[in-house]
Every structure is written in C-alpha cells, then in structure tokens.
Amino acid sequence: MNSKNNNIGFTLVELIVAVAISGVIMTGIYSAFKTQQDSYLVQEQVAEVQQNIRASIDYMMRDLRMAGFDPTQSGNFSITDVRSRDLDNVLDVGGNPAITFTVDLNEDGTLDLNETISYSLYEYPVSTPADSDGISDLSLTQGGGGRQLLGESIIAMGLAYSYVGAGGDVVTDAGGNVIWAIDSDNDNDLDRDLDTNNDGVIDIADNPLGTALATDIDIENIVAIKIWLLAQTKARNQYFTENRTFVVANQRITPNDNNRHRLMETTVQCRNMGL
Template identity: 45%
Template sequence: MKKNNLFSCNGFTLIELLIAMAITGIVSAAIFTAFQSQQKSYIIQDDVTVMQQNLRAGMDMMVREIRMAGYNPQNIGGLGILNVCPRDINNNIDITMTGNGAIQISTDFDDNGVLGGNETISFSICDSPILTPDGNPDLARNSGGGRQMLAENIEALGFAYAYDTDSDGNLDTSPNGNVIWAVDSDGDNDLDINLDTDDDGDIDAADGPGAGNNGIVNGTAIADVAVNDIRAVRIWMLARADRRDNKYFNTRTYVVGHKVITPNDNFRRRLLTTTVKCRNLGL
C-alpha cells in the first residue's frame, strides 16, 4: 500500500533556503549594477549626441548665412559684414574681451534690390529665454525680431577675420607668411590685433595666457582694419553637455577665438571650428 506523503517531513532546510536567498541576492545585485551602468552610459551618450547635433546645426546655419554676406545682385550698396565687436551675454559691446565673439551681416537674399527687415542678421551668445534666463548660455540669431535661440548649451563663440587691405585679391599675411586672423579688441568695430601671437600659423593656447588658465589670447597689435576689408571668417563654437558626469573631469584647454578656456568641471564638451570664405566680398 502506497504511503501518504501529505505529512512528509521532506523539504528545504533553513541552510538551503539561506544559500538560495544569498545566491538570488548576488545575481540580482549583479543584474542591477549592470543595468545601472548601462543606463548611465545611455544617458551620457544621449547627452553627447544632443550636444553634437546642437553644435552642428548651429554651425551649419551660421556658415550658410555668413557665406552669403554681401550678396548684392542689384548693387544697392552697404551690404556685407557690418559689425564684429565682441559682446557680453546681454548683447552689450564688451571692451574687456571677456565676453564672446559676435557678428552682424547683411545680404539681399531675395534679389529685390531692397534691404529687407530680415536681411540684416546677427549671431551672438545669449541666455535663453531672454526674459526668463535659465543660466545656460545658448547661440542666438537675430534677423530683426530680437534674439532667438538657434542652438542650446553653446558655452562659447569665437570669430576671427582675414582681410585684404590692398585689394590684390589675396588675404594679408604676417611676416612669416601666415594668414592674419584678427579681432576687434576695443569695441570700435575695427580689427586691431592678430590672434596668432607667436606667428606659427596656429591659434592655440600658446598664443594666450597658457594652458590651465582661463583668459584672453594676447594677440599682436596691427594697424586698424575696417570691416569692409574682411574677406574670410573663422568660427569657433564650444558646446557643453546638459548634465554633469560625476565620473568624468574635464581638464582640457579650449581656444575659442580670442578666449582660452580650461573648465576643470564635470561637463563634457565639444569644440567645432571652420573657416568661411565670403564669396560675395571680393575674394
């Protein structure tokens, strides 16, 4: 006759249960740690992707419009690069050069021989929204209706200008034969210093106060150059991630036009640089 196992004492012992719980806890902890690591990695990559998209979109818009500066099929006069004064985040002219580069251009986009209200355009750094700033700098564009955000989290913006003062069709060069990239250092809208202090053909930290210091590229004084002699524009844009990464410490040195920046913080950044030949300005 078969025994009734209803009241059998066979089963798991306390030790077996404890071992099973310990193994389950270890596996669960490993899974959670892996998930957490992947989640953080995803967030970082998402931030970097957004940062790079903002950077490229902002640069693309600026390049296309600056390249058209001075487009003037009807010969109405007065079109081109209008203003190159450095500006602070409130768009005031900054004679200390602690602010960012800025540019204003005009062009007859619609070929009608009249400079319309939206055909004078400027680019600068702002804190958007203008009326309720959030403390994060952004790239702004103004085509007559006030400054509007073009790209988020653009921490620094720099411009330098190459010119042709003798109208020979060639960019002016330094004693060493390098193209002179100049800026306005005193807010009078004339170019007056060459950013390539050591005349080695590069604008880098060696031209400024040195790596590890936030400051201004020293520059070499030149005779004042009017904006209507400008033929090419060099642009720097420094973008910053939206969130800190506490496992990352940024000690890189970035040269952004006339500024040398070493952040020493937990934000990831990307620097994009390009040169625009203004094909409507006689080059």
Template identity: 40%
Template sequence: MKSSRGFTLIETLIALSITLLVVGGAYTVFNSQQRNTTVQSNISDAQQVVRSSMDFMAKELRMAGYDPKLSSSFGIRDIHLRTYDLNTSAAGYSFIEFSWDKDEDGIVDNNEITSFSLYDDSDVAPGTNALMYGTSDSARQPLAGYITAMGLAFAYDFNGDGKMDTDAAGDIIWAIDAGNDNVWDRLAINTTASPPTVNTVSTGTPIKMQHIRAIRIWLLSRTEAPDQNYTDSNTYIVGKQAITPNNHYRHRLLDRVILCRNLGT
C-alpha cells in the same frame, strides 16, 4: 516511502546569497549600461546642437555681401565685442552683424540685416548660454541652447592684392578687434602649451569691413545634464577665450572657416 525532508537553514541561506549576488550583479550591469546610454545620448545631443548651429551660421555668413545689383550697400556691418545685452564692450563677447540682398532689389531692408550673438538665457538653456539669431525687423531669437561660448575671428585683405594677409611665416592672420578701437588684433594661439593659451597682439592695421575675406567660427556646446562621475578639465580655445570648464558637463568644440564669397568681388 517518500522523504519529507526539506531545505536546511544553511542551504536556504546559501541559495539566498547566490540569488542576491546574481540580482546585484545584474543590477550593477543594468545601472552601468543605463548610465552609459544616458551619457552617450547627452553627448550626441551636444554634438548635434553644435553641428546644426555651425551649419546654419555658415550658410548665412556665406551670403554676407550678396549684392546682385552692385549697390555696394551690403556686407559685414559690425564685429565689435558686445555684452549679452548687446552693449559694446571690450570685455564682451563675439558678435557679428551683416547684410545680404535677399530680394535682389539693391535696397537694404530690415529683414536683410542679420546678427549672431550670445545671451545668458536661463529659459532656453538653464545655467549656460544660448546662441541668438536676429534681424533688424524683429527681436533676437534663440537659435540653439547650451552653447557655452562662441568665438569669431577674421581674415582680411588690407593691401588689396586679392589674397588674405599673412605673417612672415606665410600663415593667415586671424584677428579680432580686442579693444573695440577699430584696429585689428591678431589671435596668438598656442595649442602646444599645456594648457593651450591665446593672446591678442595688435597689428596696427585699421579695420575696414570691406577688407574681410573669411570668418573663423568656434562654437563650444555642453551637455544638458551633468555626469557626476566625470570632470571636464580640458582647455578649449574659443576665439579670444581659453576656457577650462572644470565641471561635470561634457563639452564639444567645433571650429570652421567660412570663405566670404560675396565680399571683395
């Protein structure tokens, strides 16, 4: 005779508890993996944005001063600090305008004058800045979103000896026009401090655009979405700025030196 005995209430509760533990554990693992995947995807996007932006800027800036007709009409035109609306201001941000002879006719056309700047563009990058690219024959266009900051500094050959000017220790002088007064101000960067610091020290050397031989670029990007389980308390040196985000976004900094092969020739 077959038994008709089923599960007791205690057995059912034990089975249900085990099932909930297994399902709960699986959900925890899945949720953690999904969050990590999202974080890594956001980081990858931020890295790609800053790399592609840097590559484009480097390609363009290497052409600054290209002048096959030897017209002496092409080169770096302006490095004054500017606001997001391109008004000159010592409290502004890095900006550069330069030209090169794209059609090799020795005449500066409007489409041969290029600029890079930042803009607080909520349409392109809500809550942060966009890297802008412009020519004189058209309005500035966003090159990349979520570029938190851009820094530019310049190495120059003031004494005309064919070498970039150095300090007493033999280090290249990287400088900006911090006061928009046409005098070079050296960037004094201390990466051994905690947090790192940067200051500007006047060199007393007047700025001549034709003396510029190299450009140093810093680009700081951030993820599009925040990670509430992370706070970025790092300090990033971006040109004249020391930036400590203290927010839930992850940031990526890229620093590159561009030799201006068409300047000083």
C-alpha cells in the same frame, strides 16, 4: 514510519547560502543594467550636443557665406559690426563675440528690414528670466523680430577674421600663414592676430592676448571667418569632470564641471566681401 522521510526540504544554512548567491547575481545584473543605462544616457546627451552644435554652425556658415551680397553694387551691404556684446546685447569689450552683416536678399539694391542679420550669445528665454537655466545660448536676429533661439547650451563662441590688403591678396604673416585677427578694443576694426607663434594654427600654444597688427584693419576687408562654438550637455554626470582646456579664438575655457563639452571649429569664405 521512517523519520528520515520527514526531513525533506532546505536547512536554514542552505536558505542563507541560496539567498546570498541570489543577492550576488541580482547585484551583478543590476550593476550591468546601470552601467548600460548610464552609457546610453551619456551617448544620448553627447549626440544631442553634437547635433545641436553642428546644426548651429551649419546655419551660421550658410548665412555668413552670403554676407555683403550686393548684386547691384549699391554699396549698401557688407559686414557692419564685429564688436563684442554681453548677454543682453549691450556693447561690452569684455563680452562675447558677435557679428552683424547685411545681405541683399531680394537683389533690389535697397537695405530692407529683414536683410540685416546678427549672431550673438544670450540667455533663453529672454522674456522670462526666471525660467532660464543660466546657460548661454546662440541667437539669430533677422529683421525686427528680436533675438531668436538657434542653438541651446552654447557656452562660448569665437570669431576671427582673415582679410585682404591693398593689392587684394589675403594678408599672411612672415611664415606665409593666414592672419586671423580680432577686434580686441571694440572699435569695430581688427587689431590683433591670434596666431602668435605663426604656426598656422590657433591653439593652446598661442598667447590669447594676440599680437598687435601694424595698423588697424577696416572690417570691409574681411574675406573669411573662422568660427568656434563650444557646447555642453544639459544634464550633469557626478562621475565625470570636464577638466580639458578648450581654445575658443582668444578664450581659454576650462569648465571643471560635471557636464560633457564639445567644440566645433570651421572656416567660412565670404564670397562677396573684400572684392
């Protein structure tokens, strides 16, 4: 019998080469899968944040447009409080912006329990702090039910206000730009303008301390509200670092963490204020 016919098969070297090539191919396939999987997770997280922040700000806009609605001209409805509060809802000059206002929902001229509305930051859930994730959330309070979760992982909120003067016109600066003011000392009057360089935009170029107004402004003169909401993803990404600086009213926030963040800003005209 010819011995050459008994040598059919793979040599050890051929097997090693085949295994090595298979390993390279499998590594490439896994790498491509992992990249696609990571990209999908990132997009899913970002989409969740964007949906969350958009829904929150839309809800706020709907309510704030109605602030001070008083069809019977009773004088019982207006923006009542713009002072800052901590996460426990205690007044705190160094806390987070908050707003409380009243709306005559049933149009009877009487302030009922469910006609006082507030927005503020808090940690959810309030009743079981051990279950909290340590990230602030946006709350809505209406009536006597306490603060309710409106938007998750809202790490910062900014509020600034435009107002009318004695003649009923919106007050502007020397360049004709609308003044956006805040209550910096928690006395429930507006006292500082955030557009410190008078260019019509509140951005990184402005001094976060603001510029003092000539006189304090009563919050009943408010006619529009500028809202900022800064949200972050719940999951961290070890391959990503958020090092941008976000301008949230008078706050400058540079997270320097592994969460992705989204900032949304909008302006609400208060149809029933400043009349």
